[in-house]
Amino acid sequence: MEIHLIDGTYELFRHFYALPGRKDADGREVAGMLGVMSSVLGMLKGGATHVGVATDHVIESFRNTLYPGYKTGDGIDPALWEQFHPMEDALRAMGVVVWAMIDQEADDALAAAAARAAEDNNVTRVIICTPDKDLAQCVKGTRVVQLDRRSGNVRDEAGVREKFGVGPESIPDYLALVGDSADGFPGITGWGPKSAATVLARHGHLEAIPQDPARWDVALRNSATLSVSLRERWSDALLFRDLATLRTDAPVFKTVSDLEWKAPAVDFDRVCENLRAPDTARLARELAQSRAR
Secondary structure, three states: OEEEEEEHHHHHHHHHHHOOOOEOOOOOEOHHHHHHHHHHHHHHHOOOOEEEEEEEOOOOOOHHHHOOOOOOOOOOOHHHHOOHHHHHHHHHHOOOEEEEEOOOOHHHHHHHHHHHHHOOOOOOEEEEEOOOHHHHHHOEOOOEEEEEOOOOEEEOHHHHHHHHOOOHHHHHHHHHHHOEOOOOEOOOOOOOHHHHHHHHHHHOOHHHOOOOHHHOOOOOOOHHHHHHHHHHOHHHHHHHHHHHOOOOOOOOOOOHHHHEOOOOOOOHHHHHHHOOOHHHHHHHHHHHHHHHO
16 A cells, blocks of 8 residues: 655645635635645545645744744745644545644654554555655655655655755755755855765765865865864754754554545535535545445
């Protein structure tokens, strides 16, 4: 079986900005969440059987206590933010497992679910549905992969190395050096994707990078400057790597069978009626009936 793990926060942002506005029966904006629901239903119709969706129930997490500059919910369009929690409820009513994260982030739930699913011998492949570079650290060979649903691109371990110049195990170190603007930490001055990939491809992790750039065994024109910058900001580099390292201890599921989609809940028709989306309810019921045969 294949396991599909979906970044619900990313999907909501993507659909909110891609679709024209749409109101529910109470006059609230719901186009983004309807887009996510239709997208997940499309995956199920396309053959996905075991699905889990991770969301950021709140944007702030434990990482904000580690680094004040870490991303927050400031600046999120209110019409988008108001769809976060209703989307979680609607997906659950659809019969989909949802992990709504509070102290940790959606990415941590995806990492935890991917690690646990990969341990099951009945699982042939784990597909993490997000292009987020953080999740590249979870890729394992061709068994755990990333899928960018917008482009259709599947990234396995070879794809991670092609994209970033380092293997999955070095992604947190790579992000510590180059920074991650989406998450709000800047990286180390002078280090860019090329220099970080060149050095980490040879040495793997921050601690293994020799202080003497003459021992880097790579040709970088500004290696001396890079070495000084890294040593002067060593504590920052370790902090940024900690921020970029996904946790795998989130409570997600007991067994992969918990993720099997079977049918929407009894109140799904009512949810869709309020959303003015009768076709979504009908398609979900028809799909459930076809799987029950």
